[in-house]
Amino acid sequence: PERVARLAAASGNPLLVVVDGPEEMPPVLAHRLAGWTVATAEWLLAHEVRMVVACRPEHWETAGALYPPGALHRPERAEEPVGGLPPAVRLGDLTAEQAERAGERYGIPPGSIAQGHDRHPLTLRLLGEVRAALPPDVPGVPGTEEVFAAYLDLACVRVAVRIGARAEPRLRGAAVRRLAAKVAGQVHEAARRCLGPGQGELDRETFEEIFPWRTGWAPAVLTEGLLVPAGAGYRFAHEELGDWVQGAHLDLDAALHSLVHRWHADGAAAAPAPAPQDPAEPGSLPVPRHRIGPVLQAMLLLERRQGHAALAHRMADLIEAMDRLPSAPGAHERLTDAAWWAARLLRESLLRVPDARPCLGVLRVLAGRITRRSLSGGQAALGPYAEFGPWFWRRIRLPEDDRIDLLRRLLPADGAPRTEGGERYLDAVSRRLAARPRTVQALLCRWFTDETPLPAEEGVPMRLTVAAAAQALLYARRDLAVDDLTEALVDTAHPRAAELLAALAEDGTGALCRAVDRWARDEERPARRAAAALHATLAAVRTHSESDRALLRGAALTLLARPDDTALHAQALTVLVRDPGAGRRYLPQALRIFAAGDPRLPVALLTEVFPEHPEPVLAALRARLSLPGNGADGVLRELASLDTPALALHAPGLVRHYVESRGRAGQDAAAETAAYVGLRLEHSPAARALLLPLLTGLLRDRPAPPPVRAALARVLADTGSAASRPLRAELLEVLLEFEQDTGRDPEVLDALLRAAAAGSGRRPEARTRALVHRTGMLLARTPEGAARFDHGLAELARDVPGFAALVTRWLADAPDEWAVVVGPGARRTMEELDGPRSGIPVPMQAAGREHGSLRPA
Numbered sequence: 001p002e003r004v005a006r007l008a009a010a011s012g013n014p015l016l017v018v019v020d021g022p023e024e025m026p027p028v029l030a031h032r033l034a035g036w037t038v039a040t041a042e043w044l045l046a047h048e049v050r051m052v053v054a055c056r057p058e059h060w061e062t063a064g065a066l067y068p069p070g071a072l073h074r075p076e077r078a079e080e081p082v083g084g085l086p087p088a089v090r091l092g093d094l095t096a097e098q099a100e101r102a103g104e105r106y107g108i109p110p111g112s113i114a115q116g117h118d119r120h121p122l123t124l125r126l127l128g129e130v131r132a133a134l135p136p137d138v139p140g141v142p143g144t145e146e147v148f149a150a151y152l153d154l155a156c157v158r159v160a161v162r163i164g165a166r167a168e169p170r171l172r173g174a175a176v177r178r179l180a181a182k183v184a185g186q187v188h189e190a191a192r193r194c195l196g197p198g199q200g201e202l203d204r205e206t207f208e209e210i211f212p213w214r215t216g217w218a219p220a221v222l223t224e225g226l227l228v229p230a231g232a233g234y235r236f237a238h239e240e241l242g243d244w245v246q247g248a249h250l251d252l253d254a255a256l257h258s259l260v261h262r263w264h265a266d267g268a269a270a271a272p273a274p275a276p277q278d279p280a281e282p283g284s285l286p287v288p289r290h291r292i293g294p295v296l297q298a299m300l301l302l303e304r305r306q307g308h309a310a311l312a313h314r315m316a317d318l319i320e321a322m323d324r325l326p327s328a329p330g331a332h333e334r335l336t337d338a339a340w341w342a343a344r345l346l347r348e349s350l351l352r353v354p355d356a357r358p359c360l361g362v363l364r365v366l367a368g369r370i371t372r373r374s375l376s377g378g379q380a381a382l383g384p385y386a387e388f389g390p391w392f393w394r395r396i397r398l399p400e401d402d403r404i405d406l407l408r409r410l411l412p413a414d415g416a417p418r419t420e421g422g423e424r425y426l427d428a429v430s431r432r433l434a435a436r437p438r439t440v441q442a443l444l445c446r447w448f449t450d451e452t453p454l455p456a457e458e459g460v461p462m463r464l465t466v467a468a469a470a471q472a473l474l475y476a477r478r479d480l481a482v483d484d485l486t487e488a489l490v491d492t493a494h495p496r497a498a499e500l501l502a503a504l505a506e507d508g509t510g511a512l513c514r515a516v517d518r519w520a521r522d523e524e525r526p527a528r529r530a531a532a533a534l535h536a537t538l539a540a541v542r543t544h545s546e547s548d549r550a551l552l553r554g555a556a557l558t559l560l561a562r563p564d565d566t567a568l569h570a571q572a573l574t575v576l577v578r579d580p581g582a583g584r585r586y587l588p589q590a591l592r593i594f595a596a597g598d599p600r601l602p603v604a605l606l607t608e609v610f611p612e613h614p615e616p617v618l619a620a621l622r623a624r625l626s627l628p629g630n631g632a633d634g635v636l637r638e639l640a641s642l643d644t645p646a647l648a649l650h651a652p653g654l655v656r657h658y659v660e661s662r663g664r665a666g667q668d669a670a671a672e673t674a675a676y677v678g679l680r681l682e683h684s685p686a687a688r689a690l691l692l693p694l695l696t697g698l699l700r701d702r703p704a705p706p707p708v709r710a711a712l713a714r715v716l717a718d719t720g721s722a723a724s725r726p727l728r729a730e731l732l733e734v735l736l737e738f739e740q741d742t743g744r745d746p747e748v749l750d751a752l753l754r755a756a757a758a759g760s761g762r763r764p765e766a767r768t769r770a771l772v773h774r775t776g777m778l779l780a781r782t783p784e785g786a787a788r789f790d791h792g793l794a795e796l797a798r799d800v801p802g803f804a805a806l807v808t809r810w811l812a813d814a815p816d817e818w819a820v821v822v823g824p825g826a827r828r829t830m831e832e833l834d835g836p837r838s839g840i841p842v843p844m845q846a847a848g849r850e851h852g853s854l855r856p857a
Helices: 002-010 033-046 057-066 096-106 121-132 144-166 174-194 204-210 217-223 239-247 252-259 265-270 289-306 308-324 333-352 357-377 383-387 390-395 400-415 425-435 437-449 466-476 482-490 495-506 511-520 526-542 546-560 563-578 587-595 603-609 614-625 635-641 651-662 667-681 685-701 706-717 725-742 746-758 765-779 783-799 803-813 815-819 824-834
Strands: 016-020 050-054 227-230 233-236
Touching: 033 050, 033 057, 057 289, 096 121, 121 144, 121 239, 144 174, 144 217, 144 239, 174 204, 174 217, 174 233, 174 239, 204 233, 217 227, 233 239, 239 289, 252 289, 252 308, 252 333, 289 308, 289 333, 308 333, 308 357, 308 383, 333 357, 333 383, 333 390, 357 383, 357 400, 390 400, 390 425, 400 425, 400 437, 400 466, 425 437, 425 466, 437 466, 437 482, 437 495, 466 495, 482 495, 482 511, 495 511, 495 526, 511 526, 511 546, 526 546, 526 563, 546 563, 563 587, 563 603, 587 603, 587 614, 603 614, 603 635, 614 635, 614 651, 635 651, 635 667, 651 667, 651 685, 667 685, 667 706, 685 706, 685 725, 706 725, 706 746, 725 746, 725 765, 746 765, 746 783, 765 783, 765 803, 765 815, 783 803, 783 824, 803 815, 803 824
Parallel strands: 016 050
Antiparallel strands: 227 233
16 A cells, blocks of 8 residues: 555555445454554555545544544534534535536436425435336425335335346246335345344345345345445445334334433432443443434434324433433443433434424423533533534524524523634524524514523623623624614514614614615504604714715605604604704794694704704793693703703793793692702803802792792702802802791701701711701791601601711700700600610700790790
8 A cells, every 4th residue: 555655646646545434344343443543644644645534423423533633634614513523524415506416417307306305415316216217207296215215115126126037937017016025025124133233234144044145136136236245244235225224123212221211210320330241132232323323213203103292202301311311521431321322312313303393392491401501510511412502503493483592592501611613502693693684683683571691701791681692693793684674673662672773873874764764654554654753863863974864854754744643743853953955944843843842852953953043942942831731841951951052041041931930839840940950050160150040039039939949959958069069058058048037938948858868978967967957947936847847857867877866966965956946756756766875865945845835046
C-alpha cells in the first residue's frame, strides 16, 4: 500500500481509501479498534493519504472519538448537526433538486411517491426497479414501507424464476408463484436468524441451511443481490431493507426489556450489575449499538399495526427508564449502556415517525424533564437527555405551532452552560423564524403571556422572562418580514405587542406607516382602523420622509372621511395638524373637538401651534376647562408637564379660570389643581416664579374653595426637592396666615395636619413639631376644630409609623405647651401605643377637661 500511495501522490491524484461499514467487523477485531485507529491515522499522515469512513452514527460515536486531535474533517457548514458526535458529515435525504434528478434517471414520474418519502435515496432506487418490472399505468403513491414490500416481492419472484429455470421440467405460471412464496418464507427466516447473536449476518452454515446450494437457491439469491457475501458470512445487500425485514420479526417488548428495562426494574439501577452469564444464554452479551436499526423498525411497525397509543406508551416507558438509569461516567457499563439505548431509541423513533403530533404528550413530558434537569444542575445533569438538543426539536415532524410551543417550554433550559459554539433553544427558535417568518412571528406573539423567568446569564444584570425573550427576538429579526410582523402584533392584544409597535415607530422605518395605511382602509375590522388611528399619532412624531408622511396623511384623511368613526377623528386630526403637507387648515376642526372634551386630542398639539394661533388655542383651552364633570380631567396635568414659554405665561390664568368655573363644589378641581402645582414646583425657576402670584391669589387674595385649598396644603406641606422647598415654605406661610386671620375652614387645617404627619419621616423633626403645633392652635379656636384635631392626632398616631413616638416625646418634653391642643382622647391613644413606660404628664389645667372646654391661651 505504501507504493500505491506514492504512485498516486506522484500522479497528482492522492490516494483515497474508503472504509464502508466498519461496524460489521467481527467482535474480535472490534476489540482492537483503538490501536488500529491510532496506527491508521499515523499511516495516513505519513503517506499523504485520505480516508472516508462510511458507517452508522452509533459506530462513529465511539470510533470517531479515537482519532487524534486534528485528524478529522470538520464540515464548514452542516445542514443539520449530528447530535453529540465527533466531527462528521451526515448523509440524509436528497435535496429537492437531487431527488428530482434521481427520479428522472430511475424513470419515476413526479408525484409517484408519498410526500415525506420522495427524497429517500433507497426508496427512489428500489421503486425504479419495481416500476421497470410493472406496467406503466399501475396506480398508487407508495411510501417507503410499501416500496420495500414491493421490492422484496419482486426479488422473491426473480429468485423463484431462476430456481424454476433449473428445474426439470421448467416451472412456469402458478408454480413459479408458489415457489416465490416459499422463497419469501425463507427470506423472512433469514431475517429472523439475523436477529441472533452477532453483527446481524448469517454464517455460512445457516445461509446454506436456508438457501441450499445443491438446489440452486443460494446462487439465485446471490445473483439477484438480495443477500451478499460479507466476511465469513452473508447479509442483506441493503442495510435499511434488512433492518425493515428483521424488525417485522422482532419481539419488541422482549427487546426493550433486555436492552433497557431489566436494568432498572426492582431497583436494579441502584445495585451492581449482575455478573456476566454464559455467553450462550440469550441476552447475556451486550448488543452492539449499531444494531439499533431492527429495534427502531419494530417500534415504527408497532405504530402502523397497533396505533399511535401503543407507540406512545413504549416511549413514555423509555422516558421513565432514562430518569431511573444512571448515565454518569462512574456508573456501571451495563447501566450506562441501558440509558444510552433508552435515549437513542426514543430519539430516533420520534425523528422517524411521519407525523409526531400523536406523540405530543410524550414530547411535552420530555421537554419538562429536560428543563427541570437543566435548571437543577446545568448541562452535566442532563445525562441521557443530552441526546435531545435544540437540533432535535427543529428536525422533528410537527406543525410549526406545536414545535414553537415545545421550544417555549424548553427555553428556560438555555441557562445550562454549553460547549463552545453550542446551539441554544433560542437559537433554534431564531432559525425557525428565519425559515418561516410569517408563521413563527404570529406564534411568538403568543409567548407574551408567559412570564416564566429565564436563568440569568453572566454579565446580564436584568433577568429575562420567556415573554421578554420573544419580544427581543422579534425586534432583533424584524427585518425578515417587517410588514408581516406589524400584522401579527396588531392582532395580539397585549402590552408587549403595543411596546413593539411603538419601537417600530421609533425606528423611523416606513413599515409602521405602511401598516397604518393598510389598517385605515380596512372596511371589515373596526379594530384595525382604531389601531391605525393610535399608531399614526406615534409615527407622525418621528416620520421625516415625504413618502411616509404621505402614507400617514392618506390614512388620516381616510379615517376622517368615515362618519361612523367619529371616535377616531381626534387622532386623525392630530396627524393632519402636525403634517406640513396639510398646512393648518384642519386646526379649527381640531380645536372644536378639543373644546368639546375629546380626550384623544393631546394638549401637546395645542402647545405646538400656540405661537402661530394664540387666541384660538386659549379659547379652546378655556372652553375645555369650563366643561362640567370630568371633561377637563388631565388638561392641567398635561399643561404642567410641557415647557412652552409663550403658553406658560397664560397658564396661571387658565388655572384660575378652571378653579372659578367649578364654584364652591370644587372637589373635582382640587386634585387637578394640586397636581398642576406639584408638577410646576419641581419644573424650573421660571415655572416657580409664575406660581407665586397664582397661589397667593388662590390661598389669600381671592381664596379658592376649601377642597382646593386643602389639596394645595397637602402639596405645600410636602418636603419636595431642595429647589422647591423655599417656595413651598413661603406659600405655606401664606396659607397659615390666612387661616389664622379667618379660622373658617377646619377642612384645610385637617389636611395640613395629615400632610405634616405623613412627611414626618422626611422632614426635620423641629419643622414637623412646629407645623403640627401651629395647626393644633388654629384648630383649637372652635370646639369642632379642637375635637377634629384630637381625633386626627390619635388616628395618625395609629396609622403613620413613627409618628406616635414623636408626639409622645413632644408631650413629655413640653407638657404645658401642648396642653391646650392635645385632649384626653389623643393622650389615651399615645399611652395605649407606647405603653405605661411613656410617662406622659397631664398638665393641671388640662386634667379633667373635655375637648369642648379647651380654649387657646
